[in-house]
Amino acid sequence: MAPRVTVPKERTPINYNSREVINAKTYLEQHKIPEIIQQLTTMLFYIQPENPKKFLIDKLIHIKEKKLDAYTYFTEENLKALFKIFDVTEKGYISTKQYLCAMNDIGVKNINETPEGSQFNAISCDVFVKEGIAGLNQKFSSSS
Amino acid sequence: MEVKDLISKKKINGFAEYADKHDIFNIFHDMVQKLLTKQPIDPIEYMIEHLQQPQVPSIILHGITMSNVKVVGKILAGKLNCEHIIVSELIEEAIRTKSSLGIQAESYYNDRNFVPDNIVVSLIFKKIQEQKVAKRGWILQGYPKTREQALLMKRKGIIADSFIVLDIPDEVINKYVADMKYDCRASTPYHLKYNPPPSIINPNNLIDIPVEFLTRINKKMEIYNRNLNSIINCFKSVYRSYYYKDGIYGHEEEVANIIYNNLGQRPIIDNPSCLKIAIAGLPGSGKTFLSEFIAKKYGVIHVSVENVILEEISTNSELGFILKTYVNHYNKAPKDVVLDLIVRRLKKEDCEQNGWILDGYPTTQEEIDGLNRYDIYPNRLIYLNVPKETCISRLVNRRIDIKTGYRHNLMNLPPEIENIVQPSNNNNNNKEQNSISTLRQQECDKEKYVLERIEEMKDLKEILIKAYKYKNRVTNEGIMQDIEVDGIGEGLNPKCPSPSMNRAYDIIKGTLMRPVPFKISS
Numbered sequence: 023m024a025p026r027v028t029v030p031k032e033r034t035p036i037n038y039n040s041r042e043v044i045n046a047k048t049y050l051e052q053h054k055i056p057e058i059i060q061q062l063t064t065m066l067f068y069i070q071p072e073n074p075k076k077f078l079i080d081k082l083i084h085i086k087e088k089k090l091d092a093y094t095y096f097t098e099e100n101l102k103a104l105f106k107i108f109d110v111t112e113k114g115y116i117s118t119k120q121y122l123c124a125m126n127d128i129g130v131k132n133i134n135e136t137p138e139g140s141q142f143n144a145i146s147c148d149v150f151v152k153e154g155i156a157g158l159n160q161k162f163s164s165s166s
Numbered sequence: 167m168e169v170k171d172l173i174s175k176k177k178i179n180g181f182a183e184y185a186d187k188h189d190i191f192n193i194f195h196d197m198v199q200k201l202l203t204k205q206p207i208d209p210i211e212y213m214i215e216h217l218q219q220p221q222v223p224s225i226i227l228h229g230i231t232m233s234n235v236k237v238v239g240k241i242l243a244g245k246l247n248c249e250h251i252i253v254s255e256l257i258e259e260a261i262r263t264k265s266s267l268g269i270q271a272e273s274y275y276n277d278r279n280f281v282p283d284n285i286v287v288s289l290i291f292k293k294i295q296e297q298k299v300a301k302r303g304w305i306l307q308g309y310p311k312t313r314e315q316a317l318l319m320k321r322k323g324i325i326a327d328s329f330i331v332l333d334i335p336d337e338v339i340n341k342y343v344a345d346m347k348y349d350c351r352a353s354t355p356y357h358l359k360y361n362p363p364p365s366i367i368n369p370n371n372l373i374d375i376p377v378e379f380l381t382r383i384n385k386k387m388e389i390y391n392r393n394l395n396s397i398i399n400c401f402k403s404v405y406r407s408y409y410y411k412d413g414i415y416g417h418e419e420e421v422a423n424i425i426y427n428n429l430g431q432r433p434i435i436d437n438p439s440c441l442k443i444a445i446a447g448l449p450g451s452g453k454t455f456l457s458e459f460i461a462k463k464y465g466v467i468h469v470s471v472e473n474v475i476l477e478e479i480s481t482n483s484e485l486g487f488i489l490k491t492y493v494n495h496y497n498k499a500p501k502d503v504v505l506d507l508i509v510r511r512l513k514k515e516d517c518e519q520n521g522w523i524l525d526g527y528p529t530t531q532e533e534i535d536g537l538n539r540y541d542i543y544p545n546r547l548i549y550l551n552v553p554k555e556t557c558i559s560r561l562v563n564r565r566i567d568i569k570t571g572y573r574h575n576l577m578n579l580p581p582e583i584e585n586i587v588q589p590s591n592n593n594n595n596n597k598e599q600n601s602i603s604t605l606r607q608q609e610c611d612k613e614k615y616v617l618e619r620i621e622e623m624k625d626l627k628e629i630l631i632k633a634y635k636y637k638n639r640v641t642n643e644g645i646m647q648d649i650e651v652d653g654i655g656e657g658l659n660p661k662c663p664s665p666s667m668n669r670a671y672d673i674i675k676g677t678l679m680r681p682v683p684f685k686i687s688s
Contacts, residue, residue: 053209059198107177
């Protein structure tokens with residue numbers, strides 16, 4: 023005997039001014055959840071571990087035990103991974119053009135156009151990470 | 167210039183494939199949902215706990231009193247090997263064991279008043295935190311009975327991933343209750359057929375149902391009906407209802423099976439995705455029919471062996487000329503040529519941008535290996551479960567209108583037109599007769615070829631399962647799912663509630679609205 027099966031067809035519209043939504047937004051902003059999720063997702067894409075859940079658990083446990091700031095730690099990791107993606111032949115350096123493009127894309131507002139090594143058109147990984155973090159922290163400190 | 171211009175296209179596609187393969191969107195979606203409900207002070211700690219937890223069922227089973235829904239719950243809990251929590255029994259146990267919550271509940275319970283919501287919810291919460299329950303999952307019954315109770319549960323952090331309603335008409339319950347008998351000494355009702363008394367009780371000692379009992383039942387039914395819709399609203403995204411117009415007495419096992427099989431379903435979510443679907447099934451199962459619908463509705467490109475061969479022929483190339491001989495027997499065209507054409511089509515700009523639906527390909531291990539060699543991986547495989555007989559009858563009744571190229575099936579045309587399938591030689595002014603009389607049967611749809619084609623594909627399902635896999639709760643891998651599209655359009659299957667072909671559209675839309683369901687293995 024086959025039953026008639028019903029499932030909801032539409033979604034109820036969200037009231038963005040309701041108490042629950044504002045509550046949720048505040049919680050997310052306070053704990054920087056969207057930033058952390060973004061960092062974790064980016065990491066997964068760059069590194070592509072075979073078991074993503076285990077990878078995430080390990081990373082989260084690491085920052086919990088070392089009492090690191092989640093955002094900064096993941097930013098560093100991701101910048102290193104992004105650098106590796108550009109530096110396909112593993113020279114250890116990327117061009118200034120690649121550096122500028124990457125800084126622009128990750129959302130740095132006032133990019134330092136002449137970082138160390140730019141005169142040789144060779145930006146190293148450490149410089150890349152340093153400029154990236156400085157640029158992104160600027161974004162946070164200058165916002166009200 | 168953007169980063170994506172400096173990273174190779176292959177690498178970016180690799181990101182997308184990785185995300186699809188490991189279901190990354192849903193991992194984060196579920197986690198953030200729980201995070202927002204619970205709002206823990208230490209989100210990192212909570213995320214670790216959440217990711218470490220195995221995926222166990224957490225189901226609320228909701229049904230009207232006296233409908234035997236408890237029996238279904240018990241069978242389902244047995245199948246899933248999870249805890250079956252009946253709230254009234256939970257309260258009684260707490261009172262009996264004189265737990266702290268039990269003592270609080272006792273005074274209310276003895277006065278036949280309802281135990282206050284916060285005590286009940288705390289009892290439930292405590293129960294599901296117990297290690298043996300948390301490890302295996304739970305099915306909750308008998309609660310919530312009102313919207314406030316549902317909201318209280320959510321606030322406390324009791325989250326169900328399924329809310330199942332057994333929808334049974336009131337008349338069925340009333341009839342059942344009217345037939346019941348009562349044992350005065352134990353104050354227990356029985357139904358001689360569906361809930362018989364134990365053998366020590368002589369049925370002749372039972373009396374008819376007393377009026378107070380009937381009144382209580384009616385009141386319960388009234389409260390249930392009044393609150394039903396508002397409770398459903400609290401569980402909108404995980405709600406599923408099963409309507410049984412004659413009730414479920416006597417087939418509780420069957421009902422539990424149906425619910426069990428549908429549990430792999432996941433709620434509708436709006437995740438951004440590029441549809442790369444492969445649709446597979448025996449010849450005649452409806453692949454092209456559904457592919458054309460999906461292509462039109464979702465804007466994906468319909469790629470099939472037939473299409474790519476016809477496209478090549480239309481370019482008037484040398485290869486196209488050779489392929490002309492295969493126009494009526496697509497399955498006989500040389501395999502390497504077909505693979506090449508399909509791969510080239512799938513790598514074109516429009517397929518990469520809009521997504522694609524691959525119709526009736528791959529069908530053998532060599533073809534699968536061929537696609538893998540060129541890095542072409544679908545992110546969903548929809549297998550159409552249609553029995554051989556239906557496929558055969560659909561194929562032999564297929565006709566093509568040579569004027570419009572439109573595919574018809576005699577089973578769907580009005581019966582009187584079936585007889586007018588011969589080509590008309592006289593100048594008939596009757597437009598309708600003219601267009602129908604231009605129907606022809608394709609060479610490959612003739613009965614002898616049909617049986618051959620179906621016989622060739624008998625191992626298809628096994629090959630596809632091995633290569634693309636059903637979705638597994640443990641490893642999260644697998645992209646395959648079955649859908650039932652038998653008895654649609656032919657009006658042959660008495661079990662199918664709506665024989666019109668539109669039912670197939672509804673089924674496929676519902677399928678694509680949701681992520682790939684988990685396959686519950688028995």
